[in-house]
Amino acid sequence: MLAILGPGAVGGLLGAALHRAGEDVVVVARPASARRILAEGIQVRSELFGEFTAMVPVTTALPAGSAVVLAVKAYGLPDVLPQLAAARPSEVLALLNGLGHAEALGEIPGARCGSVQVEAAREDGVVIHRGRFLIVNVPADADGRIAAALRRSGVDVRVRGTEQDVLWAKYSFLAPTALLTSWADLPLGEALARDPDVARGVVDEVAAVATADGHPTTSDELDALLRRLPATMMSSLQHDVRAGGPTELEAIGGHLIVLGERHGVPVPTLERVVDDLRSRLAA
Incomplete structure (x- = not known):
């Protein structure tokens, strides 16, 4: 199972794209957000994928052993690290901004840091994806299960050297x-x-x-x-x-x-x- 931890603009867009492509994916959200997604799904307006609603399964607890796309904001990382460590994920691809999170994630086995290039925002509960690009860059040692699933969902996944x-x-x-x-x-x-x-x-x-x-x-x-x-x-x-x-x-x-x-x-x-x-x- 793939789990999207942090279904905001980027995480929501990826989760919706994965679900639409038939991947086994769940989004992990806080209780209020989970209730909204359960009732309304993730609504997307995208110049690349079109306009659609994905009724993605949602939970408030990270499934044990899942492959995790970590898409929280950088300031939210300390709040999710205990849950991430406790779930013992099989693989983690972090898509946070900046550099400092790499050190904090070094204690999570299997965690690697990638990056995402996209112009997306959440407006009135809808994920707005502007432009026709959605690129996920991964280091050479992270071209695994998550990267393969993203490719199948229509994401442009590129392999680029080391994590740094x-x-x-x-x-x-x-x-x-x-x-x-x-x-x-x-x-x-x-x-x-x-x-x-x-x-x-x-x-x-x-x-x-x-x-x-x-x-x-x-x-x-x-x-x-x-x-x-x-x-x-x-x-x-x-x-x-x-x-x-x-x-x-x-x-x-x-x-x-x-x-x-x-x-x-x-x-x-x-x-x-x-x-x-x-x-x-x-x-």
Whole structure:
């Protein structure tokens, strides 16, 4: 059995796609969410999969020995770790943002960290999937049962080197995208144009931290990548900041500042952007 732990926008989309493809899948949710999913299913509006409702089986307890897709927000990881450890899963593929969760999951046998590239949000209980891409990246040693099931469900699964390779490949562009769209509270194209000095500073500093952490990245390459993304893209961090939290700000932005300090890389622009967002959330 496959279990989706955390059926939010990403987890809900994956769970619905797996169920529609006939996979043996269950979603694991908190009681209120479980009651809603039991009554209404997971409603999806997707440019890739179309519009449908998946009546996915739901539970509040992780089935023992299941293969687990971990799709909680980074700030929710401490709450689910005891349940995850107690269930002794056969396999775990974590799709959290950032880098810091890899260390915490190191104590769970069979847990590997991947990443997901998708623009999805949950709006009024409906999973809205924008764009025609849904890519799950897995390290070479995690191309197993979960990856196979995702492929069968129509997900583009790609194998990319080591766990850190996979995490940094996303983190390097997720961090500037999430931080700039949230700071400007604008879609990516407008956020990049609003204050070019801040945008370039964030890109330069993310590239410098990535390089110092063992994943060589140039500012020009990263800037070009951001400008190839849809100009209308908005980030989940942006949506969460608008709502007043909780957010993944510390997992995405705060961790970059920690890494900068660890490697002796100055990150004044990142500090300014993260501090501004912290102040906005505290207001």
